[in-house]
Amino acid sequence: MKIEGQAKLLRIYIGETDRWHGQPLYMAILLKAREMGLAGGTVFRGIAGYGANSVIHTANILRLSEDLPIVIEIVDADAKIQAFLPVLDEMVQEGLILMREVEVIKYAGNSR
Numbered sequence: 001m002k003i004e005g006q007a008k009l010l011r012i013y014i015g016e017t018d019r020w021h022g023q024p025l026y027m028a029i030l031l032k033a034r035e036m037g038l039a040g041g042t043v044f045r046g047i048a049g050y051g052a053n054s055v056i057h058t059a060n061i062l063r064l065s066e067d068l069p070i071v072i073e074i075v076d077a078d079a080k081i082q083a084f085l086p087v088l089d090e091m092v093q094e095g096l097i098l099m100r101e102v103e104v105i106k107y108a109g110n111s112r
Contacts, residue, residue: 003039003075003076003077003104003107004104004107005103006045006078006101006102006103006104007075007077007078007101007102007103007104008075008077008078008081008101008102009073009074009075009099009101009102010072010073010074010075010081010084010098011071011072011098011099011100011112012029012071012072012073012074012088012092012095012096012097012098012100013049013069013070013071013095013096013097013098014026014069014070014072014092014094014095015051015068015069015070015094015095016045016067016068016069016070017067018070018094018095020091020103024075025070025091025092026043026070026072027043028091029041029072029088029092030072031041032084032087032091033074033084034086036080036083036087037080038049038074038076038080038081038084039075039076039077039080039107040074040075040076041072041073041074042072043070043071043072044070044071044072044073045068045069045070046067046069046070046071048067048068048069049068049069051094051095052094055112068079075102075104077095085097107111
């Protein structure tokens with residue numbers, strides 16, 4: 001698969017404890033993106049954050065949280081991202097989904 005030039009960056013903000021059919025939501029999203037053939041995805045675990053309910057979640061030892069922020073980033077062509085949005089609409093019950101234009105400079109995989 002080769003992506004060059006204009007693409008879309010999908011960024012999904014959820015909580016670490018969010019679930020989908022018994023598994024962590026971030027993993028369910030990542031697996032579904034792979035199943036649908038999206039170019040690639042990465043999950044980031046935040047050290048602090050707050051959302052719509054304004055509750056601060058942090059990894060600070062004095063205020064240990066079990067629901068740290070999770071960000072999932074997926075980059076691919078617009079058509080593939082657009083096809084994935086209805087899936088996310090069903091899976092993400094509480095969170096934030098952003099999409100923006102990006103320019104892919106290089107996308108290279110192992111040629112196994």
